[in-house]
Amino acid sequence: MSVQTMQPGARETAAGGPRQRYFYPYADNGGTVVAIAGDDFVVVASDTRLSSGYSIYTRDQKKTFQLSERTILGSTGCWCDVLTMTKVLRARMQMYRHEHNKAMSTGAVAQLLSTMLYHKRFFPYYVSNVLAGLDENGKGIVYHYDPVGHHDPGKCYTGGSGGALIQPLLDNQINYKNQENVTPEPLTVKKTVSIIKDVFTSACERDIYTGDAVAIQVITKDGITEELFPLRRD
Amino acid sequence: MSAATALAPQPSTTGFSFDNCQRNAALESSGMAVPKAVKTGTTICGIVFKDGVILGADTRATDGSTVASLNCQKIHYLAPNMYCCGAGTAADTEQTTKLISSNLELHSLNTGRQAPLSTALKMLAQMLFKYQGHISAALVLGGVDRLGPHIYSVHPHGSVDRLPYVTMGSGSLAAMAVFESRYRPNMELEEGKKLVRDAIAAGIFNDLGSGTNVDLCVITKDGAQMLRPYDVANVKGARQERYRFKRGTTAVLKTRLRKFDVQEEEVVSMDTSEASGSA
Numbered sequence: 001m002s003v004q005t006m007q008p009g010a011r012e013t014a015a016g017g018p019r020q021r022y023f024y025p026y027a028d029n030g031g032t033v034v035a036i037a038g039d040d041f042v043v044v045a046s047d048t049r050l051s052s053g054y055s056i057y058t059r060d061q062k063k064t065f066q067l068s069e070r071t072i073l074g075s076t077g078c079w080c081d082v083l084t085m086t087k088v089l090r091a092r093m094q095m096y097r098h099e100h101n102k103a104m105s106t107g108a109v110a111q112l113l114s115t116m117l118y119h120k121r122f123f124p125y126y127v128s129n130v131l132a133g134l135d136e137n138g139k140g141i142v143y144h145y146d147p148v149g150h151h152d153p154g155k156c157y158t159g160g161s162g163g164a165l166i167q168p169l170l171d172n173q174i175n176y177k178n179q180e181n182v183t184p185e186p187l188t189v190k191k192t193v194s195i196i197k198d199v200f201t202s203a204c205e206r207d208i209y210t211g212d213a214v215a216i217q218v219i220t221k222d223g224i225t226e227e228l229f230p231l232r233r234d
Numbered sequence: 235m236s237a238a239t240a241l242a243p244q245p246s247t248t249g250f251s252f253d254n255c256q257r258n259a260a261l262e263s264s265g266m267a268v269p270k271a272v273k274t275g276t277t278i279c280g281i282v283f284k285d286g287v288i289l290g291a292d293t294r295a296t297d298g299s300t301v302a303s304l305n306c307q308k309i310h311y312l313a314p315n316m317y318c319c320g321a322g323t324a325a326d327t328e329q330t331t332k333l334i335s336s337n338l339e340l341h342s343l344n345t346g347r348q349a350p351l352s353t354a355l356k357m358l359a360q361m362l363f364k365y366q367g368h369i370s371a372a373l374v375l376g377g378v379d380r381l382g383p384h385i386y387s388v389h390p391h392g393s394v395d396r397l398p399y400v401t402m403g404s405g406s407l408a409a410m411a412v413f414e415s416r417y418r419p420n421m422e423l424e425e426g427k428k429l430v431r432d433a434i435a436a437g438i439f440n441d442l443g444s445g446t447n448v449d450l451c452v453i454t455k456d457g458a459q460m461l462r463p464y465d466v467a468n469v470k471g472a473r474q475e476r477y478r479f480k481r482g483t484t485a486v487l488k489t490r491l492r493k494f495d496v497q498e499e500e501v502v503s504m505d506t507s508e509a510s511g512s513a
Binding site: 017030051053054055056161173179180181182189194195196197201205206207208209231232233234 | 251263275294296300301302304404438439440441442443444445448467470471473474475477479480482483484485
């Protein structure tokens with residue numbers, strides 16, 4: 001995702017002739033989001049740094065949004081699009097609640113988000129989404145989205161500027177990729193939270209947009225708990 | 235060498251080739267997206283204090299939004315009494331300072347005396363101007379010579395400024411904010427070191443292009459002292475889990491044992507020069 005320039009860009013011909021100016025509507029505010037699903041829980045984490053270019057806007061903005069008792073959405077990318085998209089999504093969920101007299105299940109939210117994003121196919125929300133929650137049977141599920149709504153269910157997904165740094169490590173540790181002769185062990189909340197802390201520690205070493213702190217939220221049938229883990233601030 | 239023809243012109247052996255400039259201008263005007271220059275991000279600075287100069291730099295090298303090096307050295311040696319901080323394209327700052335350092339040593343041997351800072355300054359500025367800004371090196375030159383302590387800033391197009399305190403790089407605004415607030419002439423050593431450290435720290439924490447540690451270089455008439463690192467401002471967080479792979483995680487498909495016949499050879503050196511012993 002390209003970084004927005006400070007001023008509206010101008011294409012100048014080398015000869016210094018007539019210039020065409022344009023307004024670039026997107027900004028990249030950075031940030032990384034990770035979600036990992038277990039048999040009866042889901043862990044969602046995001047860093048808390050919001051930035052633009054080489055500057056930091058704030059060190060204290062987590063990128064996860066609690067949509068219901070058992071669903072959390074992690075969104076990074078263009079922050080203005082994140083705010084509007086989550087606002088509209090929450091409104092749509094409320095409309096569903098009033099019409100069907102029940103809260104939206106995680107799978108229903110997943111489909112709704114996909115439709116919402118595709119409706120803006122020709123002026124997209126510039127957002128990396130990772131939706132996580134418990135399905136109707138209480139099992140953890142994670143969905144990963146592209147900016148125009150394609151989504152895939154899975155066990156663990158990452159999004160945002162540091163996502164590419166973290167995903168391969170999770171593929172290896174959670175999905176046992178490129179490992180032979182291993183017996184898969186069921187994932188526990190404690191081990192998952194430890195892995196999350198380690199991957200964020202590593203990601204913020206090499207990605208300038210990731211850092212400050214990571215907000216880790218755990219969804220179980222008993223509710224949602226939260227932890228703030230400090231990271232490098234440089 | 236084959237003869238050059240209009241269809242296959244001989245490439246230039248020296249300097250930059252500007253053959254593509256006309257083509258690039260034509261492509262640009264027809265709508266091609268111009269590739270963006272990569273800014274490498276840095277905070278460097280220098281001050282004059284009571285007994286000499288202090289240079290400071292961060293240690294992060296970036297490649298776009300990725301950190302290429304966590305602990306690279308940005309304070310380069312020019313002469314025993316002169317050091318130079320470099321911001322911009324890392325290769326440019328490294329090679330430029332190496333070249334001028336080499337030429338300074340030859341100059342010093344040729345003249346039989348220590349070169350003043352203005353010599354290094356002229357060499358740097360004239361080279362950068364010659365390349366019209368294509369060498370992206372923004373430098374903070376500092377040192378002590380027979381005329382006293384000096385700090386200079388050199389911009390990529392070849393302009394120079396002599397000042398009591400300077401900052402360069404993407405974190406220069408953060409560092410300069412600290413200097414403008416707290417700099418005083420004729421500071422003591424410890425106060426000066428703290429000021430430079432705080433200026434670089436401002437860049438490290440507020441500029442995303444700068445990070446990790448603070449390096450300092452203190453130069454007085456008695457010589458130069460490199461303090462690397464002066465302040466370890468950022469440490470990697472401790473690992474929570476252990477990631478050891480058991481034997482067999484990479485499966486062994488085939489094992490083949492081959493015996494080699496090893497011949498031991500002992501080499502005894504003999505002094506066969508004319509000067510040794512009797513013929």
